[in-house]
Amino acid sequence: MSKHKIPILSIISDEPLKKITALAENNPELIDLVEFLFSEFQIDCTTDQEIIQGFDRDSSNIEGRADALSRPVNEYECALILASCQMAAIPLTISAGRTNLTGSATPKGGLILSIEKMTTPPIKVDMKTQTLTTPVGIYLEEMRKEALKQSNNKLHYPVDPTSREDAMVGGTLSCNASGFIPGPAGTTRYWTDSLDFLIPDGYKISCKRGEYISTNGEFILEFPDDTRILKIPSYPWPDIKNASGPYSNEKGKIDLVDLIVGSEGLFGLITSVTFRLKEMPNEFLDLFFTLTSELNAVK
Ligand SMILES: Cc1cc2nc3c(=O)[nH]c(=O)nc-3n(C[C@H](O)[C@H](O)[C@H](O)COP(=O)(O)OP(=O)(O)OC[C@H]3O[C@@H](n4cnc5c(N)ncnc54)[C@H](O)[C@@H]3O)c2cc1C
Structure with a gap:
């Protein structure tokens, strides 16, 4: 097989896919999508702003805003959330520890997908x-x-x-x-x-x-x-x-x-x-230098 050809796997079976397609055809509001993900697939989703507020900023400190938060626990739940948002054209921001300094986990509306519950199977x-x-x-x-x-x-x-x-x-x-x-x-x-x-x-x-x-x-x-x-x-x-x-x-x-x-x-x-x-080295040697100038450090 040629190495530049990548097989793309479908992990959502036909029945849930049909439900997502039907939902998307009705141009759902985000609140409908949240309700759908929770009632159909029991995915942890909320529109409670008190909870969402903990996720609307990262270490860039740029102001953000999201209308909903989802916290999937496994790959399948992630796939359902991604497919639903994609089909319904709802913006999605992936959020992890929110320590980036560029604002890349800062939402600008739409739904946050936090990976904080993606902790199994064990390491x-x-x-x-x-x-x-x-x-x-x-x-x-x-x-x-x-x-x-x-x-x-x-x-x-x-x-x-x-x-x-x-x-x-x-x-x-x-x-x-x-x-x-x-x-x-x-x-x-x-x-x-x-x-x-x-x-x-x-x-x-x-x-x-x-x-x-x-x-x-x-x-x-x-x-x-x-x-x-x-x-x-x-x-x-x-x-x-x-x-x-x-x-x-x-x-x-x-x-x-x-x-x-x-x-x-x-x-x-x-x-x-x-x-x-x-592999851990068997022995370490810690060196401590004092230098007289920055130029010496570069040398
Ligand atoms: C005090 C401090 C010290 C730092 N020191 C360093 C350092 O020494 N070296 C360094 O490189 N950086 C450093 N950083 C920057 C930052 O911590 C790192 O870039 C870190 O990797 C971000 O991880 P996070 O879990 O916080 O990701 P987040 O900030 O939550 O997200 C970062 C980006 O990754 C995306 N993302 C998160 N999870 C996934 C996923 N599963 N799949 C796809 N996309 C995903 C998000 O959408 C976002 O775009 C520092 C930041 C701070 C505040």
């Missing part, structure tokens, strides 16, 4: 492959501690952004968060091995590093009864640690995992991830 470390699989609603520091615990301090997840106590795994993936390690190995993208991902109309993509690679600047998305082309960004990518904007390649060749990590929710919702882990 699992695989000692053989030296990987860790986690849902996206776990706080990053909790995940890092679990990597150490399950591996008896033999393996660790090296990405340590300062916000790691408050940022969730999904947020760090979407922002390609980076920590104190210099170079590409300091960023989330470097350690990401595979992802489960929902595109805005609720379809699913599972991808592993090396599995899907664009050719001539595009991926071909193979839906059950349709084919679409996804053009990839081609602006120059600086050869330094860089966490801004979706990944790019001037020659049109990108691993799908690299495109999704750092795309700030543009392409859809990440529901689960497998990270590579690093």
Whole structure:
């Protein structure tokens, strides 16, 4: 199979899909959609402004506003919410720990999808492959501690952004968060091995590093009864640690995992991830320098 062709999986069965289509045909108000998601699928949804207010701002402190909040607990509920909003043309904002400084989790009306209840199945470390699989609603520091615990301090997840106590795994993936390690190995993208991902109309993509690679600047998305082309960004990518904007390649060749990590929710919702882990060194050497000038530090 050609590596630039991506199979798109439908995870919503016919009956619920028919109900969503019927709802969307009646141009529903957001309140109708919330009522529908709750009564048909028992999804945690509310229009209570007292609850929503905790979610209408992120660390950018830009003022936001949302009319409803949903807190799905699994991938299927996420797919139902995404498909319903997409068909009914209702704006949706994905929200994790809300520690970003750019306003990317600040809603401008519509519905917030918070991933804070996406915390199962439990984190699992695989000692053989030296990987860790986690849902996206776990706080990053909790995940890092679990990597150490399950591996008896033999393996660790090296990405340590300062916000790691408050940022969730999904947020760090979407922002390609980076920590104190210099170079590409300091960023989330470097350690990401595979992802489960929902595109805005609720379809699913599972991808592993090396599995899907664009050719001539595009991926071909193979839906059950349709084919679409996804053009990839081609602006120059600086050869330094860089966490801004979706990944790019001037020659049109990108691993799908690299495109999704750092795309700030543009392409859809990440529901689960497998990270590579690093072996803990047996010994550490801490060095402390005092320097007389900034120039000496650069040297
Ligand atoms: C005090 C402080 C220190 C910081 N230190 C660092 C640092 O050292 N290094 C660094 O890189 N950043 C740092 N940041 C920035 C920020 O913490 C990170 O970018 C972090 O990764 C954001 O994660 P979050 O869970 O808070 O995501 P949010 O702010 O909630 O969301 C960020 C973006 O990701 C999207 N998103 C969230 N979850 C998903 C998902 N599952 N699927 C798709 N899209 C999703 C949102 O829609 C939004 O666009 C810091 C911020 C603060 C306030």
